[in-house]
Amino acid sequence: MEIKLTTEEIRYIALFGHLTGAEAIDCILDEKEVVFVVKKGDMGLAIGKKGININRIKKSIGNPVEVVEYSDDAGEFIQNSFYPVPVKKIKIFNEKNKKLASVGVAMEDRGLAIGKNGRRIKKVKKLAQRHYGIDDVIIN
Numbered sequence: 001m002e003i004k005l006t007t008e009e010i011r012y013i014a015l016f017g018h019l020t021g022a023e024a025i026d027c028i029l030d031e032k033e034v035v036f037v038v039k040k041g042d043m044g045l046a047i048g049k050k051g052i053n054i055n056r057i058k059k060s061i062g063n064p065v066e067v068v069e070y071s072d073d074a075g076e077f078i079q080n081s082f083y084p085v086p087v088k089k090i091k092i093f094n095e096k097n098k099k100l101a102s103v104g105v106a107m108e109d110r111g112l113a114i115g116k117n118g119r120r121i122k123k124v125k126k127l128a129q130r131h132y133g134i135d136d137v138i139i140n
Contacts, residue, residue: 088104
């Protein structure tokens with residue numbers, strides 16, 4: 001999938017790479033946080049020892065930062081996007097000309113999976129759409 005980045009997102013990706021040494025392949029900005037998608041295997045580098053790199057990024061940007069590890073497997077990528085929520089199972093299927101992902105989480109983790117004001121599920125939906133063309137992510 002081709003991802004279109006704004007000038008600001010491109011600047012953030014460059015800054016992220018410069019400060020962490022990890023390769024960010026996508027960046028999503030919203031009014032409350034910045035989400036970086038890093039190349040598979042770069043998660044440790046992005047966070048740094050005792051979180052030093054991630055804290056450096058937060059300080060430079062002045063916003064909360066979240067890092068998601070990319071995967072070539074759509075299910076694994078969606079699971080990574082939900083972290084730290086434990087995901088039981090993911091099923092990706094087509095229905096009525098739409099590509100959907102059904103994500104199973106424990107009843108007690110539903111609130112965490114949705115996030116405050118629906119922020120986590122919105123982020124997961126946006127990432128799934130941008131990277132895999134998934135039209136909707138349903139929690140069940």
